[in-house]
Amino acid sequence: EAGVTQSPTHLIKTRGQQATLRCSPISGHTSVYWYQQALGLGLQFLLWYDEGEERNRGNFPPRFSGRQFPNYSSELNVNALELEDSALYLCASSLSTSGHEQFFGPGTRLTVL
Amino acid sequence: AQSVAQPEDQVNVAEGNPLTVKCTYSVSGNPYLFWYVQYPNRGLQFLLKYITGDNLVKGSYGFEAEFNKSQTSFHLKKPSALVSDSALYFCAVRDWNSGTYKYIFGTGTRLKVLA
Numbered sequence: 001e002a003g004v005t006q007s008p009t010h011l012i013k014t015r016g017q018q019a020t021l022r023c024s025p026i027s028g029h030t031s032v033y034w035y036q037q038a039l040g041l042g043l044q045f046l047l048w049y050d051e052g053e054e055r056n057r058g059n060f061p062p063r064f065s066g067r068q069f070p071n072y073s074s075e076l077n078v079n080a081l082e083l084e085d086s087a088l089y090l091c092a093s094s095l096s097t098s099g100h101e102q103f104f105g106p107g108t109r110l111t112v113l
Numbered sequence: 114a115q116s117v118a119q120p121e122d123q124v125n126v127a128e129g130n131p132l133t134v135k136c137t138y139s140v141s142g143n144p145y146l147f148w149y150v151q152y153p154n155r156g157l158q159f160l161l162k163y164i165t166g167d168n169l170v171k172g173s174y175g176f177e178a179e180f181n182k183s184q185t186s187f188h189l190k191k192p193s194a195l196v197s198d199s200a201l202y203f204c205a206v207r208d209w210n211s212g213t214y215k216y217i218f219g220t221g222t223r224l225k226v227l228a
Contacts, residue, residue, distance in 0.1 A: 004156075033216070042220035043157075043203065048213075056213045090156065098207060098214055099145050099164045104156040 002026070004105035006091050012111045013081050021076040021108045025093030031055075032074040033094070033102060034066060038087040046089075049074055050096055081112045115140045115208035119219035126194045127227050134189040134222045136204030145207035146187040147216070148178055152200045160202075163187060174198070194226045 005024045013019050025032050034046040045058035049068035057064075063079040072093075078085055088109050092102035117138045126132045138144055148160040161172025163180045171177045178189045189202060204219040 035218075040220075043205075043218040045215045045217065048215060056215045058215065092157075098209075099162075101147060101159040101162055102157075102216070103159065104149075106156045 004091060004093050004103050006089075006105040006108050008108060009106070010109045010111070012113065014113050015081055015083060017081050019078045019081060019085075019110055021078075021089050021091075021110070022073065023075070023091030023093075023105060024073045025091075026103055028095070029093035029103070030072050030096045031094045032068055032072065033092045034074070034076050035090045035092065036060075036087045037090055037107070038084075043090065047076065078110070083112050086110060086112045115206065115210070115217055117204050117206045117217050117219045119202075119204055119222045121222050122220075123223045123225060125225045125227060128196055129193050132191050132194040132198070132224065132226070134202050134204075134224060136187045136189065136219060138185050138187060138204075138206045140206055140208065142209060144180075144185075144187075146178075146180065147205040148172065148176070148187075148189050149203045149205065149218075150200050151203065151221075157203065160189070194224075196226045196228050199224055199226045 007022045031050040033048050035043040048056045052068050066076040068074045088107045090107045092104045094100045094102045146163045149157040151157045161170050163170045168180045176191050201221045203221050205216045208217050
């Protein structure tokens with residue numbers, strides 16, 4: 001069974017640009033979560049999508065947004081990039097109902113210069 | 114506010130010795146608790162979870178965790194550490210609020226098992 005996949009592996013942008021990160025969940029999983037893992041800060045919850053709808057978002061500015069497609073894949077968009085957006089962005093998927101463990105992808109390393 | 118704390122940034126233990134990685138939480142209602150492990154250059158992997166039932170939960174790779182409601186703790190344990198257990202460990206709790214939820218992760222504890 002294929003795991004969660006993310007693309008690209010690495011992304012280098014400059015301040016003010018936009019970044020788009022993509023995630024494909026495990027087959028059968030309808031929930032997709034996005035996290036930011038900055039150095040020394042653990043995982044910070046960004047967004048949760050389920051069945052195509054945004055179900056919750058973390059304490060991040062509106063320039064962090066995303067969507068979930070009918071096939072349950074998802075993309076994260078970060079507009080007006082700032083230097084402090086440099087981090088590892090992790091996507092996870094799970095079955096829909098609460099209490100199920102999440103399966104994580106390898107992440108996209110975003111560097112903002 | 115809901116939160117989870119991992120009080121130790123790093124834990125060192127000799128191979129063959131028992132290990133404990135600590136986690137405490139603060140939630141309203143019944144907690145859903147998880148442990149994940151992150152090996153170098155690899156994504157996070159699920160180890161175990163507590164939803165309800167037996168306070169002692171067994172998981173992957175010989176790890177177990179004990180849910181203690183009175184101390185609001187969910188410490189990760191293993192009877193005999195291996196060098197290959199060296200990794201970054203995260204505790205997580207489900208935060209239910211205003212009809213929806215999210216998972217809050219601790220800041221992680223780096224486990225170093227010394228040969």
